[in-house]
Amino acid sequence: MSAIAGPATTQAETSALRGERTTTAHKVGRRKRRSQSTRTIVSAIVISLWCLLPFYWMIVTSFRDVGYTFDTTPWFTHFTFDNYVTALSTNLGNHLGLALLNSLIIGGVTTVVCLLFGIFAAYALARLDFRMKGIVMGVILGASMFPGVALLTPLFQLFTSWGWIGTYQALILPDISFALPLTVYTLVSFFREMPWDLEEAARIDGCTQAQAFRKIILPLAAPAVFTTAILAFIASWNEYLIASQLTTDATQTVTVAIAGFTGSQPHQEPYTAVMAAGVVVTVPLVILVLIFQRRIVAGLTAGGVKG
Amino acid sequence: MSTETATPLSSKRPAPRASLKKRQHGQVRTALWLILPTMALLAVVIGYPIVSAVVMSFQKDAGLDPATGMFVQGGFAGFQNYTHWLFQQCTSASGTVACPPGSLGAQFWNAVGVTFLFTVVTVVLETVFGFWMAIIMNRAFKGRGIVRAAILVPWAIPTAVTAKLWYFIFATTGIANAILHVNVLWVSGEWSSRWAIIIADTWKTTPFMALLILAGLQLIPDEVNEAAKMDGASTVQRFWRVTIPLVKPALMVAVLFRVLDALRIYDLPAILTSGGGGSGNATTTLSILVVDQIRQGPNSASALSTITFLIIFLVAFIFVRFLGANVVRTQESQQKGTL
Known part of the structure; x- marks a missing residue:
């Protein structure tokens, strides 16, 4: 693995x-x-x-x-x-607690959607033989290279006219644009390492291809899928450019909340509170990354995730 | 999930060639159905916005017509939005004039310069330091696990938090000035603000580079180095003649990823130097310029974002075509362990 x-x-x-x-x-x-x-x-x-x-x-x-x-x-x-009390209080117009919840929801939905779509595409790309495979891989990789601003301008206008500014879907859709290619790419490289003989064996024992995938391969692939989920979630959690333009106070994500953190005095940066907010936002990620260190390194180097 | 009904066992036996063909045909169909949802979703979340950005970029922005003073509702603009940025042409009462200094239109080439400056300097620094880190992590020593864990920390910290952290470190009375015994205005100086961004970005992304290079290093068989040693090659010679050529494919892919990522840099300059830095545009990158423009005229911003995208595409093309960075093949062979 x-x-x-x-x-x-x-x-x-x-x-x-x-x-x-x-x-x-x-x-x-x-x-x-x-x-x-x-x-x-x-x-x-x-x-x-x-x-x-x-x-x-x-x-x-x-x-x-x-x-x-x-x-x-x-x-x-x-x-x-x-x-920490200051960082989490809403007295000064900051909404870090709400932002944590928002980021959790947006990151969670993005991750689940990307996995639901990505697993099947990755299975096909890693397991099946067909022409155009290289092209499909190229398209998916190229898709992850689009600059965020190229999506932002049309989305800004589109979502404004649809009244979507300040909704979760206004952030989930753009997040999918970079999390999905990442998911597929990482999963493909993990899937290539799977013991596919077992699938063959299951099919000889009478399983259909779908059954073999569900009963044999998916349980074995669970760690890979989980690692990919972490990477996709982190990518979404860290997104700032699009979130800074398409959110309101109610749907603010953690990165936006931290960047716009205000103190009690105008023109005076509340450094210590911002650092506390930064720790709150970062420590869960750092712990997660350190626990699953090995897998994440494997996933990172395989998929070539952006930082 | 699968439209292909499993090939009955009996059909596998009689004519091997026919069944193979049939199976391949089935695989193509299955693959199509498995990949289609992902491609469709990508078309919605990327394809559609990109196409509409290009369409928008050829439309006039709604606003007051400087020539007539009337409110105009857009209309076809031809390449006007593009020439606005590329040749700094602004419209005024007397027709097309050069954009006044300080206006967004006048900042285009400056932003291109700043973006490329950041890209070249950070990627060079990250490659050199990343290589060093990778070589160290590739050696066997006690506590190697700790180094590996340590370098994941900057990677795991969100860029927005990184920006705030370095904003604090680079504060006038902050720790950076205290340690260096200097009084640099990191956020408001012309070049010091640029260096602040470069240092923060290098800190944040070198680990990623190091991990990618390390993956390449680990595929070099020990025997190759041993053989070179036997033949009397010095450490320096072994590095340049053995390590570098063997790790080159992985290195090129890592550099390509970083270059494309650096060209769209936004978070750090937007937060650490509030988009400007220095006298106002020392750290204004292309992405920041696009965001500044959006509320002043989305169609013009679309032209700029399309130009940004084309620049990135061109750089990627040069890398793949002339410098031989083959992402797909390199990663496939890394998987197989045959680089």
Whole structure:
């Protein structure tokens, strides 16, 4: 299943084995190796810090008293939960709680629709032989490359005249435009890895192709489908361009809510509250991604998801 | 789901050739029915808007006619909306004149320049750093899992949140200036605001690049590197003569994805520098210009979004045609493990 992670571990193991052999054989080789591994560790630490520190700073700030917003102490000081209260309160005209619900609904519906359509297309593209396959793949991939603004201008006019501005479908339809190609693409690469012999076996035992798919393949494909669902959901959750133009306060998504977060003072950015809002919006995703790390990496590299 | 009734078992036996043909024919039909819903849905959510954008781009925007002072209700515009952007032609009482400085029309080439600047600089930085990260993650060491988890964090954070996070880091009295002991106006300086965007974008998307390159690196058999080592190739030589050529297909696909994505950059400049930056348009990209234009005249905005789309299409074409980035084939062979 995890096409990428699988070979990686075996490769790592073999190279580790080989490493042992060389170290016992050569003293010079050992020294050289050690300096290389030290450099690797240092690089690894630098990379991890570069990736994690800004996020860490967001968390530290989100728990810091607003009076000490620009305090540069690198650990938790002036600890408070006030910023989270501010972030979630509606007194200042922010609707983060509602936005979370909206994003959940929009992302959820988008994901389900994309899976319902995408699974069948991906099955055909991964499993069946037919001409035009390359063209279909090309069209689906090309579809994911359209810039959001190219959809935005006509949709803006269309949805305005239909009175759709401020409805969920006004965001779900554009979200499908990038989530569906992503779904199909990721699923195709997962499906290619499936043990299709089992399907053959089921058909020899008297299943129809549809039955074999439903009873044998679909349960086996559940992890792949789930990973794809996460990727599609994240893509929809993170969308900002279209949501910023086609929503009202009532259908605002989290990204729009955060971008337009207002404080008590005009012209003064409520940094700590915004950081708290950012943590609320991000932490569920980060936890989800870390739990399903391996699968998501496999899905990402297979499908070439946009960031 | 399936219109193809399963081939009866008996029919498989007698004439192998005929049954194979029949089966293939059945597969084509099944495939058609399985793919059709997706294609139909894509036609609705992408095809229809794109076509109507092109249609709109040839219509005049409703508004006051500067020549007559009368309200006009659109009508066919020919290429007027396109020449408005490409040659900065605005209409005024005295006919067609050059767009006044500061108007949206006058900003087109600036936006093209800014967009390409962001694209080239961020993709180069992301490729170099991404390669470095991938090489490190491809080595065996304790704690490799931690690095892999760490680099997924920037990827998982929504771009809008990333923008706000870096907006805080780059605040005048923020941590960036404190650490660097400088007093840079990151959000309002001409070049500093551009660098703010570039740094934030590099932070956010290098992990994605690293993962794609890593996938390519992992397909290089150890034996190839070992053989080169035996033949006396240095580390540098092995990198340029063995690693790079072997990882090139995966690298080209990763670069293509990133370039196409960078060309439509919107979220970061829109939030981090409020669309402008510097004196007002230092970080105005094509996507931002389109959004600014929408409420002033959707047909003209459609022309601009069509131009943006064509630029992206052209760049993709160049990549696939001349630089040999074959997305479909590369990913198929990555799947099979034969790159």
